[in-house]
Amino acid sequence: MTTLYERIGGEAAVDKAVDIFYDKIMADERISSFFENIDMFAQARKQKLFLTMVFGGPSEYTGKDMRSGHAGMGIDDSHFNAVVENLAATLAELGVSNDDIGEVAKIAESVRDDVLNR
Ligand code: HEM
Known part of the structure; x- marks a missing residue:
């Protein structure tokens, strides 16, 4: 069985997706302010x-878990939805199938409560 990672196109596709994704985030006034003082090179890495x-x-991945990684930032559901929307739009642009985008959205949902610290 192929993994979602392989179907999307492996390392090259994930690298490209994350770069486009953060361009979208930085251009999105609903959420860009969260990333104002963040080293976006390190963040993208x-x-x-x-995501891999x-x-x-x-x-x-050796970074923080999603709960401690987002603690105290004041992220709410509308911010979370905006991030998922940008991720889905990025993947659609790269030609990822709707089924696979649905699977990515499910994975995102699975960390919502941790990211929102509830
Ligand atoms: C599917 C949802 C999300 C995933 C998978 C995700 C993933 C990550 C990862 C892997 C990190 C790095 C953690 C570390 O430093 O070790 C991170 C940090 C961060 N995330 Fe998210 N995130 C999500 C949602 C959000 C949302 C909704 C926001 C705000 C709108 C957000 C804002 C941030 C910020 C500002 C950092 C940098 C923290 C710092 O370096 O001080 N994230 N996220």
Whole structure:
């Protein structure tokens, strides 16, 4: 059985997706302010490793868990929805199938309560 990671296109596709994703985030006034003082190069590197892991690729992520990684930021459901929307739009642009985008959305849902610290 192929993994989501393989179907999306492996390392090259995840790298490209994360770069486009953060361009969208930085241009999105609903959420860009959260990233104002963040080193986006380091952030993109972590996000590539995190998504690679949760999509079923190699597990090389050594960053924080989603609860401690987002603690005290005041992220609410509307911010979370905006992030997922940008991720789905990025994957659609890269030609990922609707089924696979649905699977990514499910993975995102599975960390919602941790990211929102509830
Ligand atoms: C599917 C949802 C999300 C995933 C998978 C995700 C993933 C990550 C990862 C892997 C990190 C790195 C953690 C570390 O430093 O070790 C991180 C940090 C961060 N996330 Fe998220 N995130 C999500 C949702 C959000 C949302 C909704 C926001 C705000 C709108 C957000 C804002 C941030 C910020 C600002 C950081 C940087 C923290 C810092 O370096 O001080 N994230 N996220």
